[in-house]
Amino acid sequence: MNSHQLFRRSRTRLALWYALVMGAILSLSGLGMYRSLVQSNWTAMEREMESIAGTLHDSLEPMLPTSGDPTTVLQQIFPELCLAGQPCNTNPTLIQRHTTGISDRSIYYIRLFDHQGTLLAFSPNQPPSLLKTLNRSPWQTFHAANGIRYHQFTTILHSAHAHHQANEPSTHPSWGYLQIGRTLKTFDAETKRIQWILVIGFPIALLLVGFSSWWLSGLAMQPIYQSYQQQQQFTANAAHELRSPLASLLATVEAILRLPPSNQHSIPVMLQTVERQGRRLSHLIADLLFLTSLEQNSSPKPFQPCCLNDLISDLTEEFLELATIADIHLTHQIPNHDVYVLGNESQLYRLVSNLIANAIQYTPNGGQVVVSLTTRDRMALITVKDTGIGIAAVEQTRIFDRFYRVDSDRSRKTGGTGLGLAIAQAIAIKHQARIKVESQVDQGSIFTVELATVFG
Numbered sequence: 001m002n003s004h005q006l007f008r009r010s011r012t013r014l015a016l017w018y019a020l021v022m023g024a025i026l027s028l029s030g031l032g033m034y035r036s037l038v039q040s041n042w043t044a045m046e047r048e049m050e051s052i053a054g055t056l057h058d059s060l061e062p063m064l065p066t067s068g069d070p071t072t073v074l075q076q077i078f079p080e081l082c083l084a085g086q087p088c089n090t091n092p093t094l095i096q097r098h099t100t101g102i103s104d105r106s107i108y109y110i111r112l113f114d115h116q117g118t119l120l121a122f123s124p125n126q127p128p129s130l131l132k133t134l135n136r137s138p139w140q141t142f143h144a145a146n147g148i149r150y151h152q153f154t155t156i157l158h159s160a161h162a163h164h165q166a167n168e169p170s171t172h173p174s175w176g177y178l179q180i181g182r183t184l185k186t187f188d189a190e191t192k193r194i195q196w197i198l199v200i201g202f203p204i205a206l207l208l209v210g211f212s213s214w215w216l217s218g219l220a221m222q223p224i225y226q227s228y229q230q231q232q233q234f235t236a237n238a239a240h241e242l243r244s245p246l247a248s249l250l251a252t253v254e255a256i257l258r259l260p261p262s263n264q265h266s267i268p269v270m271l272q273t274v275e276r277q278g279r280r281l282s283h284l285i286a287d288l289l290f291l292t293s294l295e296q297n298s299s300p301k302p303f304q305p306c307c308l309n310d311l312i313s314d315l316t317e318e319f320l321e322l323a324t325i326a327d328i329h330l331t332h333q334i335p336n337h338d339v340y341v342l343g344n345e346s347q348l349y350r351l352v353s354n355l356i357a358n359a360i361q362y363t364p365n366g367g368q369v370v371v372s373l374t375t376r377d378r379m380a381l382i383t384v385k386d387t388g389i390g391i392a393a394v395e396q397t398r399i400f401d402r403f404y405r406v407d408s409d410r411s412r413k414t415g416g417t418g419l420g421l422a423i424a425q426a427i428a429i430k431h432q433a434r435i436k437v438e439s440q441v442d443q444g445s446i447f448t449v450e451l452a453t454v455f456g
């Protein structure tokens with residue numbers, strides 16, 4: 001499987017998992033929302049029924065007769081109710097419609113029973129085929145013959161007279177029962193409406209989750225893909241860099257081995273070439289290992305205060321001989337006060353020495369290199385300025401890449417591995433420092449490293 005397929009498959013898998021998890025979260029929250037909405041509607045409806053039943057009970061209580069036939073009294077109280085066993089007028093007059101106080105007569109119905117459970121009176125709009133016998137459980141839900149669902153509340157009806165005659169032995173604790181019922185038509189319609197919203201909304205949401213998870217997984221894979229490609233490029237570059245000196249070294253050894261005895265005097269010269277190539281290889285491998293250890297952070301030595309004044313003076317002194325050989329005027333400028341930064345001293349030496357080495361290397365004879373140290377807003381600025389060949393603007397962003405050389409032939413001839421600036425950059429990153437370059441072709445370059453100072 002090639003890398004492209006591998007990344008595509010990983011992206012698909014990531015998107016699927018993301019969509020699956022998001023889908024599960026969405027469905028759970030949708031279901032929870034649906035249940036809580038239906039539940040709150042149901043509770044509100046039951047509360048309303050209880051309150052209507054309570055109001056009716058309180059208004060009936062003082063009027064209920066203690067004994068005798070209650071029908072006449074009931075007819076006076078509820079002129080619109082039908083009395084059990086008597087013909088019923090199902091079309092109450094406008095005045096009658098306002099007597100009992102139930103808010104919506106098309107929704108609610110009431111029924112009155114005596115204490116033995118015999119139906120006394122009922123609303124004409126009660127559900128058809130409703131049983132005349134009393135079911136004493138407080139809440140009931142049932143399907144009527146017309147296919148509509150009803151919800152019904154049954155409460156005990158007390159008579160005010162029963163309390164007044166408390167000293168007399170009472171055979172029944174209540175006068176009778178009051179039933180309030182209502183159709184669940186609007187409630188069911190509302191529930192259906194919520195279900196429809198969920199049924200339509202859920203696939204749309206899932207579709208959006210699917211698209212966004214594909215897009216997000218693409219975003220998540222991008223840096224991994226880039227880093228993978230960089231790694232592959234790096235391996236290819238490293239192999240290429242190692243191959244050239246190795247091939248040259250092997251060729252020289254082969255030539256030495258085939259040398260006729262008459263030419264033995266040229267062996268030392270050839271061995272010098274072998275040594276040079278060997279050194280180059282070992283230098284390259286050391287650089288590669290150092291870069292890897294920097295990136296892996298394999299030796300996390302604690303940072304210590306480092307005096308940049310000493311660092312710059314030492315390095316200028318060290319490079320003075322090389323500069324003199326190359327006929328380059330190397331100088332340094334440091335402030336009178338000591339400038340300290342927190343860091344790994346040997347790595348900071350390596351960073352600045354790579355910059356100075358490059359400045360000398362890419363400056364023609366008779367040129368100048370100035371290393372200076374300044375401070376600004378609690379930052380130490382180390383600048384390495386040369387009057388060398390300079391770097392074109394397009395190359396300036398790439399010179400910090402591993403193995404990148406502006407002029408590969410020239411750089412290789414001068415012994416450059418193409419890792420000097422990559423190492424400098426890695427060290428700068430490790431020290432949370434910034435490294436930048438300003439350069440003009442044939443005018444020179446200025447490399448600046450910005451580090452945070454310590455001790456004020």
Ligand code: ADP
Nearest residue numbers: 358359362399405406411416417418419420421
């Ligand atoms: P090398 O080992 O080839 O010097 P570096 O990573 O140190 O590799 O530098 C990368 C490239 O940047 C070099 O090939 C060179 O062309 C360019 N470069 C670096 N420093 C300078 C400089 N001071 N002046 C001009 N070119 C430079």
